[in-house]
Amino acid sequence: MASSLAAENTDRRAFLNAALATSAAVVAASPAGAIRDYEAIGYLGGSDKVDLNNANVRVYLKMPGMYPAVAGKIVSHGPYASVGDVYKIDGLTGGEKEVLKKYESRFVVTAPSPDYVIDRINNGL
Structure with a gap:
């Protein structure tokens, strides 16, 4: 046995x-699910410009005053057709609009990419 x-x-x-x-x-x-040669990869945190439609919330850490409140509102809304659309977010305070204005020249808008939009709020870090 x-x-x-x-x-x-x-x-x-x-x-x-x-x-x-x-x-x-x-x-x-x-x-991997992400596009390997994504043409706007620099706008996801690797340059001075930030894509309002695809960048993760943590990218805004590079911009004092943006993270977490304003950055959270940006990534929770959209998609944006133009940079100016970011000012249409409901509930923005006057101070938050001033912070947006300060960094407006650093914002770009590209078409939302499902591979990156899914991680805008929480990318697992």
């Missing part, structure tokens, strides 16, 4: 190892 139990455990262990190896190979082969 002991040898039968040992053989059963060995078979189970071999099966689980094979299943784990197969699932690891499938996961490792999955392609």
Whole structure:
């Protein structure tokens, strides 16, 4: 009986190892969802310009006064057809509009990309 139990455990262990190896190979082969050569990648935090439609909320940390309140309102609304549309956000205070005006020259608007819009509020960091 002991040898039968040992053989059963060995078979189970071999099966689980094979299943784990197969699932690891499938996961490792999955392609990333983001566009590799996204033409506006610099506007997502890698330059002085920020895309109002696609940039993550943390990009606004580079602009004192923007994060978290104004940045949160920007990423929670939209999409924006022009930079001026950002002033149409309901509930903006006078002070928040002044902060937006201060950085307005650094804002750009590109078409919303589903690969980046999904991470605008929480990118997992």
